[in-house]
Amino acid sequence: MSRNYVLARVGVTLVMALAATLVVFLVAHFIPVDPVQAQLGDLASSKPEIVARYRAHWGLDKPLWEQYLIFLQRLSRGDLGQSIATRRSVLDDIKQYAPATFELATLAILLAFSVGVPLGVLAAIKRDSWLDHLARGTSLVGVAAPTFWLAFIALALFYGGLEIAPSPGRLDAGAAPPPQVTGLYLIDSLAAGDLRTFGNALGHLLLPSIVLAATTTGVITRTTRASMLDTLGQDYIRTARAKGVRERAVLLRHALRNALIPIFTLGGVAYAQLLSGAVMTETIFAFPGMGRYAFQSAVVLDFPAISGMTLVVGLTYLIVNLVVDLSYAAIDPRVVRR
């Protein structure tokens, strides 16, 4: 992978992210929702003065192309505009909600991989055994049950019933967050040397991460199994065995390595999806994250928030997919770029 390729890819990434915002602008134009009406109370919406002031404040009285130009102008100064619903700069909103989602998503994907891959490998090796059936069965539960179900059942069981999980939310009630450095409570609390808050934040992260991981673990387990089975059937595996390579090395260094590509592909998409937020899990666990923010902005057509979100989410997908694509070459050098 040449440096030029990476640079070109990064460039394309930025352009595509911008393109995404343009598309959103255009597409949202079709939706007959008036953001002012959606936001203003009943009484206020009947006062022309107040409505006019609202429109002027958010530039909604200008034609669409002009609004987009203003958006680009602001963007070049690092300003994502002001959310109509929260009345705060979109950047501040994202600075608050994105770290929460990042912590959740990262923990969830780590869990999913550390459980899913070994389980899938074992299921493939001991094919049709009880272990295989167990792995396939449990992975199905994670995928077949809707996330909000799992979320609530997990909360009711571990928090309500067994009382071993902490209350929903990022921290205990009344606990002050650590001084803001990144917004990631785990990092910030360590940076401030506050182990109590660190434990608090981690404890609150566990259950929602496990719930989010459940679905992804299912997909990763089964994909690993399927991919391993494909790889194990290949000729070069038979060759390696015939050459006397030890079974463990065959499995890990040859089979798993080559099976990793689809696992990484799907894992990457899953991670990016998790990073865009999970609205139901965030709602049930009272975790203020990107999922709810995106959802609520879409419903009231909060243009600045939607554009800002699309930019951030777009960049996330593009970056994650870029990393995954680069990893292919590391895994399997035969995947050569033309």
Place this chain on the structure above:
Amino acid sequence: MNRGDGIQRLRVAALILGVASALLFTAWGGGHAIAGAKTILILGTDISDTNSLDPQRQFVYSAPITEHAVYETLVTMTPGNYKDVKPLLATRWETVDNGGALVFHLRPNVKFVTGNPLTADDVKFTFERLKYLKDDASALAENIARVDVIDPLTVKVTLDDKTQPLLPFLIAPNFGIVDSKVVREQGGLSTPDADKNDKATTYLDQRSVGTGPYTLARWSRSTEIELVRNPNYWRQPGAFERVLIRHIPDSATQVLQLKRGDIDAALNLTFDQLNALGGTPAISIVKGQSLDFMYIAFTSSPALSPPLSNKLARQALMYAIDYDGIIKGLIGGDAIRPASFIPVGLGGSTTDLTREFGYRQDLEKARALLSQAGYPNGFSFDLSYGSGADVGGVSYEVVAQKVQADLARVKIQANLKPMEQGNLRTAFRKGDLAATITFWNPDAMDPSLWADPTVQRVAKRVRWEPDPSIVSLVKQANGEPNTQKRDGLYVQFQKLLSDQANLCVLFQPMYSHAIRDSITGYQLTAAGWQADLYDVKPR
């Protein structure tokens, strides 16, 4: 040992270590119920709509409970009585200038949480700031022409239109008096250019400068609002050291937290959840009659729906709906129904009136009216509503399906059209919908705020051109100083409205909050701030 083995073992070890430390931290960092030592009051509700705690700006559902606890108004209303205004920061008042102005006498020796004394200047500043910010809430101050300081404890408020009321409006938390000295220091303005140049909101979002029993310590958006006791309060101090209003958007989660004792009150439970909680030890339900209602708006526009534009057809519709079934079946009886568009408890509206001339289910009458209207075989129309939304825990969707079933019995086919809320509001307010199930909640505590909109903006939405005689009746009623006469005029108005059959009020719910036995004194009010936190004490 080759690399494969090592990596494998490392992986397993890492996994075990990770799980172990996670369990350790969970046990250490979580699971403590704070509600043990009762110096803290914790409420669980959805505060995601709170976008400001600046009292002259906020105009959402969840903020007033906080505002009412940290700012005080000149006058207030007590739960259950929404006609009589009671003194709070003003000890007495009188009408002067032939009804053109109100003079308020302020309570002496009241201090803001900042230590500054309450004076008439602060009242003038607050009222003018509300008016000139021209924000969502400013419509409440429309009828204020000017505010004058007579002396440090006396303030005169001149009305713009003396035929329209003002006094009951002043109980709204938006009229909560702020410390003008501090707000000015923070860039706050009460001059006509305040809408462009006021800069105090950022400060007021994090600190309150009121006279109330509590004061704002911290607001973490969509996480929690923290209040602490105000040591300078002019009455008995608040019963708690801290009050936390915790963001718990999911009502099912609120149930879990309440049961576990992590919150003292859950504010957003659905009727079915409240029912399921009945009988749980240590939990009780507090109920309060609201002034909100769920209603259906039918258009009068022949372009949108020829059948609905026919008054007799609309009346037939309103005779077909099973109101009692909705209230008993979907809300367990926890609701009443006004005769028309003024809620029970205001403007002479009582349940007796409903019995007298309100609609009730009468299928024979409905069928007769349909034939008279020219639709002996019924007709069809589109019924829109906001998906995923509810009033007092009863969702529009469930009510819509029930209404649809009721109407089918007289061969009227209602086609359900759920829409996302932004879409619904836009279309409804533009007057583009044939029939809409929607919601009304008080802008302020005066019947004029129901009667007026009915013949103005709501009439536009249903494309009804009210007869000038009705419009002047409303104006007359709004400005009538004698309460009995006023009520009589409103009753007259409601009869006409009822006959017009554009607005069908389905029910006026009781709101219920579920509380733990760790607290007492919790009362619900319909006046806008849900509950007065000052009243709440540990048991």
Place this chain on the structure above:
Amino acid sequence: MIRAEVEAKAPGRAVVFDTSSAMRRVKRYWLPIAGAGLVAAWVVVMVLGPAIVPYSPTAVDLTARLQPPSATHPFGTDDLGRDVFSRVLMGARLSLPTGFAVVLVGGFVGILIGAVAAYVGGQVEEVLMRTADLVLAFPPLILAMAIAAARGVGVGNAVLSLIIIWWPQYARLSRSLILVQRDQEYVQAAHALGQGSVRTLLRHILPNTGGPIVTLLTLDVGNAIITFSSLSFLGLGAVPPTPEWGAMVSAGRLLIAQWWVSGMPGLAILSVVLAFNFLGDGLRDWLDPRARQR
């Protein structure tokens, strides 16, 4: 091996009909057969629909609200007094085909695009893959709302929205798998022998990459049904009172004491996911020549 045993028992006699081998195959494939049976059962339910439901799925009766499962109502009643069993049966008519359609069409389109991208490479690959990224990044709700606004609210348009957001995953997956295969020796050999690209793609590459793709397809059916429900929740999909599994699960979510309102349609979704998964696994095993040898 069976053959050896048979030969040992009756040396010299040729085995004409290998019953034990057939039995073994059934025993081995019992899960996929069960899965196929379950799918077939649901299809029958779909077809017979209104003829077999014991109660009207839309008859509102508030006096019979929220009754637990009993002899008269095997799945209980919901918050409008409707029989949940009838609603679940009728719900199959909407939920099954939509879930299936989204995954099949979205998957097919995605696989094709990914294959083309991997095979052709260069600029084409860049454009196609970056378009996939763009679609993944696009807020799905806005897309659904826009399509509904432009073409009207309805199940068809909701399915269209879902197909549009579904294909990029498959494109990325198929591209990554084919990238690996593309440079393998046997492909080069096939080319050397003059075999056309498309033929190579279909006959050699796709069967070798089938595993993870089929797995994802089967797993996704349940996912599609549930995602469709979130559109219904916003009024963009199935319109009430039409029963639809995902919408029923969402609507009953807050009724935590009355678990059957949400639970029964949820189990229906689970059964479909299981059925398709077992089928998919069986399909994989059946198609994979190497697997059969074990």
